[in-house]
Amino acid sequence: MLPVDTIPENSIRKVRDCIFSVAYPTPFISRVLLVAVSKDVLEGILDLDVSVKETDDFLQLVSGGKVVLGSIPLAHRYGGHQFGSWAGQLGDGRAHLLGVYTNRYGERWELQLKGSGKTPYSRNGDGRAVLRSSVREFLCSEAMHYLGIPTSRAASLVVSNDDVWRDQFYNGSVKKERGAIVLRVAQSWFRIGSLEILAHSGELDLQRTLLDFVIREHFPSVNMNDSNRYLDFFSRVVLETANLIALWMSVGFAHGVCNTDNFSLLSITIDYGPFGFMESYDPNFVPNTSDDERRYKIGNQANVGMFNLNKLLQALKPVLDRRQKQLFTELFRAKLGLLGESEDDNYLIAFLLKLMEDTKADFTMAFRHLSEITQDQLKELRIPQEFWALQDLAKHKFFSDWITIYLLRLGRNRGDSDSTRRKRMTAVNPRYILRNWMAESAIQKAKMNDFSEIHLLQEVLQHPFQRQAAAEKAGYSLRPPSWAKDLKVSCSS
Numbered sequence: 001m002l003p004v005d006t007i008p009e010n011s012i013r014k015v016r017d018c019i020f021s022v023a024y025p026t027p028f029i030s031r032v033l034l035v036a037v038s039k040d041v042l043e044g045i046l047d048l049d050v051s052v053k054e055t056d057d058f059l060q061l062v063s064g065g066k067v068v069l070g071s072i073p074l075a076h077r078y079g080g081h082q083f084g085s086w087a088g089q090l091g092d093g094r095a096h097l098l099g100v101y102t103n104r105y106g107e108r109w110e111l112q113l114k115g116s117g118k119t120p121y122s123r124n125g126d127g128r129a130v131l132r133s134s135v136r137e138f139l140c141s142e143a144m145h146y147l148g149i150p151t152s153r154a155a156s157l158v159v160s161n162d163d164v165w166r167d168q169f170y171n172g173s174v175k176k177e178r179g180a181i182v183l184r185v186a187q188s189w190f191r192i193g194s195l196e197i198l199a200h201s202g203e204l205d206l207q208r209t210l211l212d213f214v215i216r217e218h219f220p221s222v223n224m225n226d227s228n229r230y231l232d233f234f235s236r237v238v239l240e241t242a243n244l245i246a247l248w249m250s251v252g253f254a255h256g257v258c259n260t261d262n263f264s265l266l267s268i269t270i271d272y273g274p275f276g277f278m279e280s281y282d283p284n285f286v287p288n289t290s291d292d293e294r295r296y297k298i299g300n301q302a303n304v305g306m307f308n309l310n311k312l313l314q315a316l317k318p319v320l321d322r323r324q325k326q327l328f329t330e331l332f333r334a335k336l337g338l339l340g341e342s343e344d345d346n347y348l349i350a351f352l353l354k355l356m357e358d359t360k361a362d363f364t365m366a367f368r369h370l371s372e373i374t375q376d377q378l379k380e381l382r383i384p385q386e387f388w389a390l391q392d393l394a395k396h397k398f399f400s401d402w403i404t405i406y407l408l409r410l411g412r413n414r415g416d417s418d419s420t421r422r423k424r425m426t427a428v429n430p431r432y433i434l435r436n437w438m439a440e441s442a443i444q445k446a447k448m449n450d451f452s453e454i455h456l457l458q459e460v461l462q463h464p465f466q467r468q469a470a471a472e473k474a475g476y477s478l479r480p481p482s483w484a485k486d487l488k489v490s491c492s493s
Contacts, residue, residue, distance in 0.1 A: 001209075001213055002018075002019040002020065002209065002210065002213060003017065003018045003019060003020075003206065003209075004018055004019070004020050004021065004022060004074070005018040005020065005021035005022065005077075005120070006018070007021075007120075008022060010022075010023050010024070010118065010119065010120060011120060012118070012120055012121075012122050012123065013120055014089060015077050015089065015091070015120055015121070016201060016203070017203060017206065018077060018206075019076065019077060019194075019206070019210060020074040020075065020076055020077065020097070021074065021075050021077065021091075021119065021120045021121070022072055022073070022074060022075075023073060023074065023075040023092075023096060023117075023118075023119040023120065024067065024073050024096070024117075025064030025065075025067070025073060025096045025113055025116035025117050026064065026116065026117025026118065026127065027063065027064055027065045028063060028064070028065075028160035028162045028179060029160075029162055030160045030161035030162050031160070031161060032059060032063040032065070032158050032159070032160050033158060033159050033160075033449065034053060034058075034059055034062070034156065034157075034158050035135075035138075035157040035158060035159050035180075035446065035451050035454060036138060036156070036157045036451060036454050036455060036458055037050065037053045037155060037156045037157075038142055038153065038154055038155055038156070038458070040142075040462070041142075041153045041154065041155040041185060042155060045103060045107070045109055045153065045155075045185060046101060046103065046109070046111075046155065046185070047103050047104055053156070058156075059158070061098075061183075062113070062155070062156040062158055062181065062183045063158045063160075063181055064096070064113050064116040064117065064181060067098060068098065068099065071098055071099045073096040073097060073098055073099075074096070074097040075091060075092040075093075075095065075096060075097070075119035075120060075121055076091060076092045076095075076097065076189060076190075076194070077089070077091045077121065077194075077197060078090055078091055078092075078191060078193035078194040078196070078197050078261055079091075079193045079196045079197030079200060079261065080191075080192070080193035080196060080197075080259050080260040080261025080262075081193075081196070081259060081260045081261075081307075081308070081311060082259045082260075082261070083259065083291075083293070083295055084295065084307070086200065087259075087261075088200075089121065089197060090121065090123075090193060090197075090261050091119070091120070091121025092112075092119055092121055093118075093119060093121045093122040093123055093125050093127065094114060094115055094116065094117065094118070094119070094122065094125060094126075094127040094128060094129060095112050095113060095114045095115075095116065095119075095184075096112065096113045096116045096117070096119070097110060097111070097112050097189065098111040098112065098113060099111055107187070108187060108217070109185045109186070109187060110185065110186055110187065110188060110189055111155075111183065111184075111185055112183070112184045112185070112186070112189060113181055113182070113183055113184075114129055114134075114137070114181065114182045114184055115127075115128050115129025115130075115134060115179065115180055115181040115182065116181050126164065126165075128162075128164045128179045129164075129179070129180055129181065129182070129493055130164050130166055130177040130178060130179065130180060130493060131159050131177060131178045131179075131180040131443065131446055131447065132168075132177060132443050132493070133180075133273070133493030134157055134159075134180035134181065134182050134493075135157065135180075135439060135442055135443050135446055135454060136272060136275075136434075136439050136443070137154065137182050137184075137272040138154040138156075138157040138182050138454075138458075139154075139434050139439060139442070139454065139457050139458065139461065140272050140275060140434050140439075141153055141154045141184070141269070141272055142154055142458065142461060142462070143433065143434045143461035143464065144253070144269055146461055146462050146463065146464050147251055147430055147433075147464055148247075149244070149247045149248065149251070149253070149269060150244055150247075150266075150267060150268040150269060151268055151269040151270075152184050152185065152186040152189075152268060152269065152270045153184065153185045153186070154182050154183070154184055154185075155183040155184070155185055156182070156183045157180065157181075157182050157183075157454075158180060158181050159178055159179070159180045159446070160178060160179045160180065161178060162178070162179040163176050163177075163178075163179075164176070164177050164178065164179040165177070166493075169289060169290075169488060170290055178447070186264075186266075186268060186270065187218065187266060187268075188214070188217070188218055188264070188265065188266050189264075189270070190210075190214055190264070190265045190266070191260070191261055191262065191263055191264050191265060191270070192260040192261070192263045192265065192308055192309075192311060193259075193260050193261035193263075194210065194265065195207060195210065195211065195265075196260060196311060198210065211230060211233065212224070214233075214265060215229060215233050218265075218266055219233055219236060221236075222236070234309075237265060237267060237309070238309050240266075240267035241263065241267045241305055241308075241309060242302075242305065242327060243267065243327055244267045244268070244269065245301050245302050245305045246302075246327035246328050246331055247331070248269070248301060249298070249301065249302075249328060249331075250328075250331040250332065250335065251277065251364070251430060251433065252277050252278035252279075252281075252298070252363040252364055252433070253275065253276075253277055253278075253298075254275060254276050254277075254278060254285055254286070254287050254296070254297070254298040254301065255269070255275055255296065255301065256273055256274035256275045256276065256286075256287045256288040256291070256296055257271070257273050257274060257288060257291075257296060258296045258301060258304040258305070258308065259308075260308045260311055263305075263308045273288075273493055274287050274288035274289070274290070274291075275287055276288075276436055277364065277433045277434060277435055277436075278298055278363045278364075279362050279363065279364070279435065279480060279484075280356075280360035280361060280362060280363070281353060281356030281357050281360065281361055281362075281363040281366070282298075282357060282360065283297070283298060283299030283353075283357060284297050284298075284299060285297060285298045285299075286298075287436070289488045329345060329346055329349065332349045333345055333349075334424075334425075334428050335367050335425065335428055335429055336348070336349070336352075336367075336370065336406070336425070337370075337371070337410065337413070337421040337422075337424055337425040338409060338410070338413065339413040339414065339416060340412070340413070340414070342409060342412065344405075344409070345409070348402075348405055348406060348409060351398075351402050351405070352402060352406075355393055355396045355398065355399060355402060356393065358396055359392050359393055359395055359396050360392070361389050361390075361392040361393040362388075362389040362392070362479075364429075364430060364431075364433050365388070365389035365431075365477065366389040366390060366392075366393055367425075367429040368389070368426070368429045368430065368431050368477075369387040369388075369389050369390045370390065370425065370429075371422055371425035371426045371429045372387070372422060372426065373387055373390065374418055374422070375407060375410065375418045375421075376418075378403050378406070378407060379403075379407060381394065381400060381403065388478075388479055426465060427465055428465075429465070430464035430465055431464065431465060431466070431467060431471075431477055432460050432461060432464045432468070432471055432476050432477065433461075433464065434457065434461060435476075435480060435484070436484065436487050437480050437481060437483070437484035437487055438453075438457060438476060439457075440484075440487055441453055442454045442456075442457055456470060456471075456474065460474075460476060
């Protein structure tokens, strides 16, 4: 239904008048090892028994060694605004769309390899991804799913001994790393930049073709016969994107590179790069060390979302602004166990976040500890040592004032009990998130072919709201180790 590049050669060039280019994966030269798979993705989405991971056919498929009979791998053409400026043609520079699978539930899923070699959109890149970044993407996309946040999924992770050279922090220190590939699945990989490139190139008929395809496939509630169908479509994208960013904020997630080419038209989280989960509460938190201007700091994600959506339809910018505030309040009411609405709720939430900012209290664990501590303990300001994030928060001179307001507000929850409140709050405040130091620990072991911590994290992050013995033993709910403070995350992947 969508046109493919008429030039068959897999050469780096400017492409026009198409949505995709044919591009086959480049197999690794060295032996490939299967690091991990997602049982849920294999069995729940792809209708495969997890035992398929033991077969050579599976390893060949997920490493780009072979393609399924009849498959014509594609690389998608798109553009984008990067750090606020139009960057021109970008596209899948190291990703290959293997095909579309419709499962037993009638769901349509697109299978894509990342790190599988060059395409016409590789620009100056080598088409590869390294083990370090691939471990992070595999773990985080699955972790986000189990946190209830719309996201692409990761089916598998493989690693090779092929040499891939990377300047991790863009400081001139180029180092040899191992090449890796993630098999990713999503219901669509189309993004804002998919439409932008066509508008900037004046390919308006093709833009309408793509818009109609996306609406027909993914937005069934939009009436295709309505002359205002594009306005309706954009309105829905705006609202769903607002919802996605509010969900990011509610778990302290910073994407790191919120360019228009990384924003999905289906409002799911895609393209995990230098992301990070905020530890100490800081609205200026930036996980990406190359973001010198702090454009994509966590506190600016809503504004960046508006900028990106404004590139699609400037007239809908105010819609995101109003909806964002409403969603933010709703989500934080739930995190604090508040029932109903009160005109003072925004003040209560803002007060707490200010205390967190001043004390640098751990964002995730402060909310989790509020979920586990009793109201009697809060009333007496008797905070056990296990609630270390609240102990940090309690150092603030206004902490007792906030507790007084909070307890009064909880007292207005009709028909509520303290045990019910705690049960409700622990269901929305995770105990475990993928912290950078956890990912780094797993990466360092994986470099030595020890994949045990990847498997442990994979299991733990499938149940982020439940206390788990293995996670507690590993220290995943304790204070981060001292070396974690100096850990840096870069765009180089």
